[in-house]
Amino acid sequence: MKFARDTWLIFQRQTQLLLRNPVWVFVGVFQPVMYLLLFAPLLKPALNAPTQAAAYKIFVPGLLVLLAIFGGLFQGFGLIAELRAGVIERSRVTPISRLALLLGRSLRDVVSLMAQAVIITLLALLFDLRVFIGDLLLAYLMLALIALMTSAVSYGVALKVKSEDALAPLMNTVAQPVLLLSGILLPLTFAPGWLQGIANWNPFSWAVDGTRALFAGDLGSDKVWQGLSITAVLAALGVYWAARQFARSVR
Amino acid sequence: MIETRGLRKSFRSRAGRETKTVDAVRGVDLEVAKGEIFGFLGPNGAGKTTTLRMLATLIEPDGGEATIAGADLRKDPAEVRRRIGYVPQGGSTWDESTAREELVLHARMYGISKADAQQRATRALDAFQLTEYADRKCKTYSGGQRRRVEIALGIIHEPKIVFLDEPTTGLDPQSRAHMWDEIRRLRGDGMTVFITTHYLDEADALCDRIAIMDNGEVVAEGTPTELKREISGDVVLVGLDLAATGQAAKTLDGEPYVNKLETVDEGGLRLYVDEGATAIPQVLRRLDHAGLELRSIELHRPSLDDVFLTKTGRSLRES
Ligand SMILES: Nc1ncnc2c1ncn2[C@@H]1O[C@H](COP(=O)(O)OP(=O)(O)O)[C@@H](O)[C@H]1O
Ligand SMILES: [Mg+2]
Numbered sequence: 001m002k003f004a005r006d007t008w009l010i011f012q013r014q015t016q017l018l019l020r021n022p023v024w025v026f027v028g029v030f031q032p033v034m035y036l037l038l039f040a041p042l043l044k045p046a047l048n049a050p051t052q053a054a055a056y057k058i059f060v061p062g063l064l065v066l067l068a069i070f071g072g073l074f075q076g077f078g079l080i081a082e083l084r085a086g087v088i089e090r091s092r093v094t095p096i097s098r099l100a101l102l103l104g105r106s107l108r109d110v111v112s113l114m115a116q117a118v119i120i121t122l123l124a125l126l127f128d129l130r131v132f133i134g135d136l137l138l139a140y141l142m143l144a145l146i147a148l149m150t151s152a153v154s155y156g157v158a159l160k161v162k163s164e165d166a167l168a169p170l171m172n173t174v175a176q177p178v179l180l181l182s183g184i185l186l187p188l189t190f191a192p193g194w195l196q197g198i199a200n201w202n203p204f205s206w207a208v209d210g211t212r213a214l215f216a217g218d219l220g221s222d223k224v225w226q227g228l229s230i231t232a233v234l235a236a237l238g239v240y241w242a243a244r245q246f247a248r249s250v251r
Numbered sequence: 252m253i254e255t256r257g258l259r260k261s262f263r264s265r266a267g268r269e270t271k272t273v274d275a276v277r278g279v280d281l282e283v284a285k286g287e288i289f290g291f292l293g294p295n296g297a298g299k300t301t302t303l304r305m306l307a308t309l310i311e312p313d314g315g316e317a318t319i320a321g322a323d324l325r326k327d328p329a330e331v332r333r334r335i336g337y338v339p340q341g342g343s344t345w346d347e348s349t350a351r352e353e354l355v356l357h358a359r360m361y362g363i364s365k366a367d368a369q370q371r372a373t374r375a376l377d378a379f380q381l382t383e384y385a386d387r388k389c390k391t392y393s394g395g396q397r398r399r400v401e402i403a404l405g406i407i408h409e410p411k412i413v414f415l416d417e418p419t420t421g422l423d424p425q426s427r428a429h430m431w432d433e434i435r436r437l438r439g440d441g442m443t444v445f446i447t448t449h450y451l452d453e454a455d456a457l458c459d460r461i462a463i464m465d466n467g468e469v470v471a472e473g474t475p476t477e478l479k480r481e482i483s484g485d486v487v488l489v490g491l492d493l494a495a496t497g498q499a500a501k502t503l504d505g506e507p508y509v510n511k512l513e514t515v516d517e518g519g520l521r522l523y524v525d526e527g528a529t530a531i532p533q534v535l536r537r538l539d540h541a542g543l544e545l546r547s548i549e550l551h552r553p554s555l556d557d558v559f560l561t562k563t564g565r566s567l568r569e570s
């Protein structure tokens with residue numbers, strides 16, 4: 001009860017501050033739309049897809065996972081600003097739940113990602129993408145778990161390194177191989193065997209495959225439950241670890 | 252209200268390849284009584300903030316014990332949090348929030364209901380004369396206004412004790428005086444106030460009792476008056492030309508009322524006496540007899556800086 005209330009309190013505050021900043025709202029909506037409008041048209045010929053709609057079925061899930069990963073990974077920067085302002089220290093002297101300090105923030109990130117995802121899906125519908133609503137909701141669950149994990153990890157790392165200068169290269173170093181080895185932008189179906197072998201060790205690769213299967217309407221595919229379980233376990237671990245950083249972070 | 256025994260904390264920091272251990276706090280014993288303004292006086296790096304952060308449950312001590320407002324720091328930090336307020340040294344407000352929002356949020360972090368939190372915020376804004384700016388973003392406040400918001404945050408849940416880390420550092424003289432009044436008002440409301448400062452005048456004028464801290468240790472503790480009285484007697488500074496200094500020293504050395512005599516490098520003498528008011532006429536008479544001309548004479552009552560000097564061999568003004 002107290003925990004739910006504390007989480008809601010932090011979530012409200014963080015959401016309010018986000019909405020107050022019109023620049024962020026604009027960027028959050030504008031960026032994915034640009035991807036959709038400017039990058040996607042290249043795909044039909046590149047993927048050898050029969051129709052534009054078929055190309056979207058492959059590209060849109062990848063784009064959504066991409067947003068979930070990056071949207072989450074870079075949230076740590078905001079937290080470092082809060083650390084510097086003393087807001088975190090001030091929160092930590094109150095009896096508020098440490099897990100709520102993390103989760104309230106991460107849930108804000110999940111919700112803002114969901115808003116982006118809905119906008120993109122709606123736009124893609126205009127371009128003849130068709131998805132069953134049940135499949136779509138499961139795909140959103142997958143995205144939410146990914147965003148929860150990446151944002152929690154980003155917050156945890158931010159509390160550990162405490163400076164933007166250290167966080168930026170770290171997150172870029174993590175993000176780049178994750179991106180290249182997950183088939184996010186182009187499916188790895190055409191990749192050579194060794195590349196696929198490495199990608200099998202990348203949890204995000206499983207998440208992308210699962211999300212694509214859902215967009216393809218292939219609910220029964222093993223990739224769906226595999227992707228969901230892997231992201232769920234990783235999200236739980238990420239949240240647990242990051243909440244511990246909130247409990248014991250120094251300065 | 253606060254009792255600590257042997258509180259210790261070391262930090263390991265990496266400078267290049269070497270790891271260095273800094274003993275930030277090396278065994279602090281304190282007793283702070285209910286309803287007093289207790290001050291921690293010491294230079295930068297003395298360990299004041301580290302001690303405060305341990306008492307506020309932000310970092311775990313390496314050793315030692317403390318009881319704060321009846322709760323055990325090691326065994327029940329959650330209860331300590333409920334009973335104390337803490338205002339960090341470097342600020343605690345968010346640029347994009349308003350004072351009212353910050354106050355309501357902070358109260359609610361203590362589990363206070365929304366309606367109650369809003370009422371408390373209004374009252375606090377009024378008490379700290381912030382109502383006029385209450386709904387403006389914190390980034391538009393002056394240093395003094397912002398500091399007042401932060402203090403208001405620290406006491407919004409009516410704690411028994413509030414820790415204020417360097418509450419007046421960086422404020423202009425007028426805001427400082429204003430802040431002193433606010434702090435005295437907190438004491439008037441029955442709160443125990445624990446402040447840190449590196450200003451001698453602040454420790455002297457504002458604090459009921461002080462502990463002087465240097466290098467991670469408390470080197471002296473008492474009321475400002477007690478501490479100054481411990482440094483027995485006054486100092487008479489005699490200004491002389493360099494040429495006359497030697498002879499003057501010979502003349503005054505061995506006089507019964509001079510406890511100790513030091514020569515000043517640029518010329519002149521420093522005399523340690525019991526009572527400056529009676530010593531000065533005698534000094535003047537002796538020097539006149541000897542035909543020595545003096546440039547100036549000054550009576551110097553012991554200050555907290557002299558206390559610090561005696562205990563550490565350094566002046567707080569210089570460190
Ligand atoms: N988190 C930390 N890591 C490493 N060293 C620290 C840390 N916090 C404080 N110190 C060191 O501990 C000593 C005491 O610092 P502090 O308590 O901030 O002093 P004060 O508040 O009296 O200026 C200083 O030498 C400081 O550099
Ligand atoms: Mg300090």
